[in-house]
Amino acid sequence: AQTVTQSQPEMSVQEAETVTLSCTYDTSESNYYLFWYKQPPSRQMILVIRQEAYKQQNATENRFSVNFQKAAKSFSLKISDSQLGDTAMYFCAFMKPYSGNTPLVFGKGTRLSVIA
Amino acid sequence: EPEVTQTPSHQVTQMGQEVILRCVPISNHLYFYWYRQILGQKVEFLVSFYNNEISEKSEIFDDQFSVERPDGSNFTLKIRSTKLEDSAMYFCASSEAEEGIQYFGAGTRLSVL
Numbered sequence: 631a632q633t634v635t636q637s638q639p640e641m642s643v644q645e646a647e648t649v650t651l652s653c654t655y656d657t658s659e660s661n662y663y664l665f666w667y668k669q670p671p672s673r674q675m676i677l678v679i680r681q682e683a684y685k686q687q688n689a690t691e692n693r694f695s696v697n698f699q700k701a702a703k704s705f706s707l708k709i710s711d712s713q714l715g716d717t718a719m720y721f722c723a724f725m726k727p728y729s730g731n732t733p734l735v736f737g738k739g740t741r742l743s744v745i746a
Numbered sequence: 747e748p749e750v751t752q753t754p755s756h757q758v759t760q761m762g763q764e765v766i767l768r769c770v771p772i773s774n775h776l777y778f779y780w781y782r783q784i785l786g787q788k789v790e791f792l793v794s795f796y797n798n799e800i801s802e803k804s805e806i807f808d809d810q811f812s813v814e815r816p817d818g819s820n821f822t823l824k825i826r827s828t829k830l831e832d833s834a835m836y837f838c839a840s841s842e843a844e845e846g847i848q849y850f851g852a853g854t855r856l857s858v859l
Binding site for chain 1: 749837847851852
């Protein structure tokens with residue numbers, strides 16, 4: 631079974647600074663998807679970024695980028711130029727493809743606070 | 747922008763009572779999911795649903811749970827006889843394709859007293 635570990639329950643960062651959230655996972659699969667979801671207070675989870683394991687290039691979405699290290703089974707999220715609106719719970723998630731309706735396996739989340 | 751809608755946002759019920767949590771997935775999506783998050787724990791998969799039948803379910807999804815798509819828009823999760831340990835945040839999600847991005851609702855907080 632796959633597991634996802636987020637070792638930082640809480641983090642804080644000054645506005646305009648850069649912060650990196652850590653995620654490691656365990657799987658025997660060679661092909662899979664990895665995600666970062668953001669959940670602002672009292673709002674739904676929204677997708678921040680998605681990485682396909684067979685792609686070596688790290689995914690980037692505006693101020694959000696990942697450092698995907700397949701051999702190390704590490705998938706960290708870097709937020710550049712942090713903004714107050716980035717304050718949220720961030721979940722790392724894993725998906726194994728080709729298994730029917732493919733459920734997401736989540737980590738416990740990291741609560742990020744951006745401080746003015 | 748289309749979004750997944752869940753009602754109610756908070757449901758309080760007595761142990762042993764039946765509850766129905768409701769979700770309206772994004773209209774052109776075909777794959778539906780329920781997840782739950784007990785306070786302080788991980789978001790856990792409960793069940794996935796496609797073509798009017800369950801595709802996959804976790805060990806959590808026992809005989810007390812059922813899902814239904816009663817019409818063309820709603821997707822419901824029923825807990826037949828709630829237990830204290832069912833207290834959690836329940837998230838509905840939908841996706842357009844089998845490995846597509848899952849879009850989540852804001853969740854229903856279920857409190858079993």
